[in-house]
Amino acid sequence: MRLFETEPAPLVPENEVMLALAWHDGDPIATIATLIGxxxxxxxxxxxxEALLSKGYGRGWVPKRARD
Incomplete structure (x- = not known):
């Protein structure tokens, strides 16, 4: 049994930006400051x-500071 007749629309980046701005009452400076924090x-x-996990614990995974 499905809870919804149609699937809810997934959030797309544009919607996420608008949600972040709305959270800060439309203030772009406050939004950017929060994201930087x-x-x-x-x-x-x-x-x-990186300091606490051994490579074996994460099966070879190590954290990255930057995107590829």
Missing amino acids: DCAFLRSELDAA
């Missing part, structure tokens, strides 16, 4: 993962 936090989490 989030990036800094996630980079620190990657640093911790």
Whole structure:
């Protein structure tokens, strides 16, 4: 049994941008500042993962600081 007659539309990047702006009441500077803060936090989490996880634990996976 399906809960919805049609599948909900997936979020696309444009929608995500609009949602982020709406969260900050349309203020682009506040939106960018939050995203930069989030990036800094996630980079620190990657640093911790790199320091704490052995290569064997992640089956050879190691965190990357930049996209390919």
